[in-house]
Amino acid sequence: MRRANVYYRDLKAGRLTEDENGYLFCYDPEYLALENAEPISLTLPLTNLPYRSFSMFPFFDGLIPEGWLLDIAARNWKLNPNDRMGLLMTCCKDCIGAVGVIGLEEDEP
DSSP states (O other), X not given: OEEEEEEETTEEEEEEEEETTEEEEEEOHHHHTSTTOOOSBTTBOSOSSOEXXXXXXXXXXXXXXXXXXXXXXXXXXXXOTTOHHHHHHXXXXXXXXXXXXXXXXXXXX
């Protein structure tokens, strides 16, 4: 199982998890309690219910580099171009835009 915190404008907005059943995204309860909380994407509206998908959510997949930039990232970090979670956690820590994805170590809560 791999997990990553998802940040929106430098606030921890939620957590993305990959396991044997696919992907799970949950907004952080503290983020949801903020008066000015905004969804990270129109396809992932604010809710306290988890989002589940068998494949990478299109919003997160869209953050991953494409084309020659993907080739460079895969080669330099020795990543499989089909490992969407690995690419997301490696390449999307400081994306252009409001969202960032920071991978967690396996023993982190």
